[in-house]
Amino acid sequence: MNLESLYQEIILDHYKHGRGKGLREPFDAQVQHVNPTCGDEITLRVALHDAVVQDISYAAMGCSISQASTSVMYELLNGKPLGEVWPIHEAFVKMIEGRGKVEPDEDVLGDGIAFAGVASYPARVKCALLGWMAFKDATVQALGKDYT
Amino acid sequence: MNLESLYQEIILDHYKHGRGKGLREPFDAQVQHVNPTCGDEITLRVALHDAVVQDISYAAMGCSISQASTSVMYELLNGKPLGEVWPIHEAFVKMIEGRGKVEPDEDVLGDGIAFAGVASYPARVKCALLGWMAFKDATVQALGKDYT
Amino acid sequence: MSPLDVATLRKDFPILSRTVRNDRDLVYLDSGATSQKPAVVLDAERDFYETRNAAVHRGAHQLAEEATDAFEMARATIAAFVGGHVSEVVFTRNATEALNLVAYAFQNATADAGPDRFVLEPGDEILITEMEHHANLVPWQQVARRTGATLRWFGVTDDGRLDFDPSMITDRTKVVSLTHQSNVLGTINPVAQVAAAAHEVGALVVVDACQSVPHMPVDVHALGADFIAFSGHKMLAPTGVGVLWGRADLLAQMPPMLTGGSMIEQVFMDHSTFAAPPQRFEAGVPNIAQAVALGVACDYLTDVGLQAIHEHEVYLTGLALEGLAGLPGIRIIGPTDLADRGGAVSFVADGIHSHDLGQVLDDSGVAVRVGHHCAWPLHRRFGVAATTRATFYLYNDEQDVAALVEGTKRALEFFA
Amino acid sequence: MSPLDVATLRKDFPILSRTVRNDRDLVYLDSGATSQKPAVVLDAERDFYETRNAAVHRGAHQLAEEATDAFEMARATIAAFVGGHVSEVVFTRNATEALNLVAYAFQNATADAGPDRFVLEPGDEILITEMEHHANLVPWQQVARRTGATLRWFGVTDDGRLDFDPSMITDRTKVVSLTHQSNVLGTINPVAQVAAAAHEVGALVVVDACQSVPHMPVDVHALGADFIAFSGHKMLAPTGVGVLWGRADLLAQMPPMLTGGSMIEQVFMDHSTFAAPPQRFEAGVPNIAQAVALGVACDYLTDVGLQAIHEHEVYLTGLALEGLAGLPGIRIIGPTDLADRGGAVSFVADGIHSHDLGQVLDDSGVAVRVGHHCAWPLHRRFGVAATTRATFYLYNDEQDVAALVEGTKRALEFFA
Numbered sequence A, B: 001m002n003l004e005s006l007y008q009e010i011i012l013d014h015y016k017h018g019r020g021k022g023l024r025e026p027f028d029a030q031v032q033h034v035n036p037t038c039g040d041e042i043t044l045r046v047a048l049h050d051a052v053v054q055d056i057s058y059a060a061m062g063c064s065i066s067q068a069s070t071s072v073m074y075e076l077l078n079g080k081p082l083g084e085v086w087p088i089h090e091a092f093v094k095m096i097e098g099r100g101k102v103e104p105d106e107d108v109l110g111d112g113i114a115f116a117g118v119a120s121y122p123a124r125v126k127c128a129l130l131g132w133m134a135f136k137d138a139t140v141q142a143l144g145k146d147y148t
Numbered sequence C, D: 001m002s003p004l005d006v007a008t009l010r011k012d013f014p015i016l017s018r019t020v021r022n023d024r025d026l027v028y029l030d031s032g033a034t035s036q037k038p039a040v041v042l043d044a045e046r047d048f049y050e051t052r053n054a055a056v057h058r059g060a061h062q063l064a065e066e067a068t069d070a071f072e073m074a075r076a077t078i079a080a081f082v083g084g085h086v087s088e089v090v091f092t093r094n095a096t097e098a099l100n101l102v103a104y105a106f107q108n109a110t111a112d113a114g115p116d117r118f119v120l121e122p123g124d125e126i127l128i129t130e131m132e133h134h135a136n137l138v139p140w141q142q143v144a145r146r147t148g149a150t151l152r153w154f155g156v157t158d159d160g161r162l163d164f165d166p167s168m169i170t171d172r173t174k175v176v177s178l179t180h181q182s183n184v185l186g187t188i189n190p191v192a193q194v195a196a197a198a199h200e201v202g203a204l205v206v207v208d209a210c211q212s213v214p215h216m217p218v219d220v221h222a223l224g225a226d227f228i229a230f231s232g233h234k235m236l237a238p239t240g241v242g243v244l245w246g247r248a249d250l251l252a253q254m255p256p257m258l259t260g261g262s263m264i265e266q267v268f269m270d271h272s273t274f275a276a277p278p279q280r281f282e283a284g285v286p287n288i289a290q291a292v293a294l295g296v297a298c299d300y301l302t303d304v305g306l307q308a309i310h311e312h313e314v315y316l317t318g319l320a321l322e323g324l325a326g327l328p329g330i331r332i333i334g335p336t337d338l339a340d341r342g343g344a345v346s347f348v349a350d351g352i353h354s355h356d357l358g359q360v361l362d363d364s365g366v367a368v369r370v371g372h373h374c375a376w377p378l379h380r381r382f383g384v385a386a387t388t389r390a391t392f393y394l395y396n397d398e399q400d401v402a403a404l405v406e407g408t409k410r411a412l413e414f415f416a
Ligand SMILES: Cc1ncc(COP(=O)(O)O)c(C=O)c1O
Pocket: C261, C283, C284, C285, C286, D032, D033, D094, D095, D096, D097, D133, D135, D136, D179, D181, D182, D183, D208, D210, D211, D231, D242, D374
């Protein structure tokens, strides 16, 4: 691994130009997640309608990896029905936690495969997953609200 | 060091025929000391009069070393004025804690020098001092009572 | 017959080739206090320092990543060793700290009006046994005193078995804590049976597995335990590392005992929130190298085979009981049959204090333990102040047992 | 100029000859997190296991005697190292546990209506600082909450110095706990001055000496401390051992935190009495080999010279501050002068997160720490989430500092 394969162009681009940034209304659930080692944090909102992700909005403070991965997540998941969302989510988490041994599927992950290099840097795994874990948490909460 | 120099005849004799055993009246102070590692214990009484040790009486449960050293202590200290008692006491403790490097003085310690070998067995130091520490404690208490 | 090839195993333990007292071969029969270490474990510890030493979970550099990997892989190995999940293994200094950690969960939850499961009130009962090591007794005395709960205990029968009286387990019982194998008697307790009764009334079950995990196959779920505690130094690993295994859902509810770095989620000057287990219970830079080496010790034990180790120890115990029975004035404290029994043989000799007996054994090169072995109330139960205890492990053989019997005979003669 | 012959010292540290990431030489600038270990310390630890391993204070056999000797001699060495008495040194796992031990003395004494000195009541105040490591912050939050006492703190000035306001020390102040040297800012605090003010009102003084004892001469009496805590792993010793030094008369009054074997005087089923310090605070089989090795580490440091080590680190710090000042957009968090300052240099770079900066440094072979370094409130105070921190020790040299500056430059370019 070298620096360039960790910080691919696409990551630096998402880092500098985050997609979907900001906290928007309406939303069904809001969560705050932190990375306890470096203090990075994200506030993330999810709006659902008929099991479709209507909006993911967020305000985050963090490193390039965490910022970019949240931005890529926005592009990948926003507007999609949950049935399509979970396979992508799972594939992303699997790749990141795969210690470089999981072959990512570009058809499923799109730009997300740019983060494959993170898997070789265990200390950055939490960075890459910060937004994704917040999304999962918020969506589960939103669903809970829906059905109770 | 070998077993015979640790367990000298004189020690085995004092162990089998403890001098001054039993708890007697009158007394000025009574203490109970234990050896927390093996559970050995001693109850010891001191009677003082005019700064002279009138009686040391005791009930003890313990190994040959602790039993014999208390018996030897009885012989060495009982009936003596405190002015003579403390130098003997100090010399005995010094020898036992001396790790085999302190040359014992037979003129001061009498039969007590039989315990010189204990100094080479650190785990037995507490055994050899059980009665002696109880005596010191009881005497200090008795003196405190005298002068307050 | 022993299922182990002891002669070959002994070569792995450098210390066993030293001599003691006037050039006697060392006969080490004190593994119940602490075990000796094979070279492979010492190599692992040293290798960690020479190649990967860094603070874990804190750095983003390569050394820190490698150190964290080694540490977390050891956790996974140890979890598998006892049939638990990796997130259920907490590293402590020793079993004593592990047991205190559970006891403090009750004390602190009660002080904080925390999760019900851990809150104790006057009338609630903590149930232990009369054969407990001080490590599984004194912490519960403290908790009982500070919460107002009552400490009760099962007795011990004359032949050294647990006097299990199910009627003592009632709705008032909130926690049952007992040893899996007595470090004095050798008795293996029917933990699963006790645990089932305890769970029926909703009590939590803590198992002091100090003398079982190193010596026989232990599976936390088969035991029915909610927590188990054990020490690395008793199972071929370095000093300075112990383990608390706890059921995930319980650890998740428990307040930490120690607080500080690496166990937090967020920290402000006036309050903090805490990380998920196991990190919540590992404040500060942990005993990293020791944990890594403990992982290697588990692998070594697994390779030798825990069932074989147990059978080997039972075999030696049989020989020892037989040999000692042949000497005059020897009384065994503990079962004299081999059913549900591990390799600890404690005894007293008529008219000879155990300190003196142990001294003669030491002079013969035989290292045993004398005293109350941190089980003072148990000794009181048997009306003795102290016993002489021989404990066996995978590196002991028939000759060691013969040396014990021979040395005891010498002591009887010496003090006759 | 440095007073040390670093090239020669480096040969003592096996790990320093390894390479990282694509064959870069390792530049280890994370000693503030944990230090590397010289061979002589690793030898001592291994030698203990290979020649004298036994449980201390428990056995009467020769191994146990030798192990106990080695352990207690290490205690004496460490006591002398900080100017204390041997009976005042308590072995813990790390500094975090040592600080918790003191905090629990207050919590438990309060729960037990114990010795006045340690009882806290609503209205009483615990005084710390805004630059504390979580280890000297979170335990006091817990104590305050559980006793009803109030937690207060001295602030930090813009240039990273303690904002010492003597008027905050009042009759209500029961304990003042502060770091000797900040692990983030490098600031050395005027502990003696604070301690004098605290003692005037009868408050106890706890010093977190984690970053001072390894790096400069420390004398507990000159400091005026009642307790000091430090970690072995930060001073060339193994992981898994730390020290609490406490004034004898205070330790004598303190209830134990952990209970179990070896810390008792007498044990009955329903109550126990405890041994005198330091044993009272060392429950269970201790981290023996680690303590022995810590003694050897102290000897090694004494041989090199603590004053020389301090001067060496100040020299490197000067070079680092100078080198970083030459780069655009770098802000130092902490004093930029060298007065009362040790070898921790923390900084932020405009527009680059410290995690990213650290990654480029790592790729250059330079191991630094990124994040809040367990001092989150201090980072909040400076309006940053995280910093990049380089820390120096006796084995670092001018080239290491140059690599830090060079690597930082590379990061600035990479993320430009
Ligand atoms: C100032 C300070 N205090 C406390 C600690 C905690 O030390 P440990 O994690 O070894 O307990 C550290 C190091 O992490 C420190 O730098």
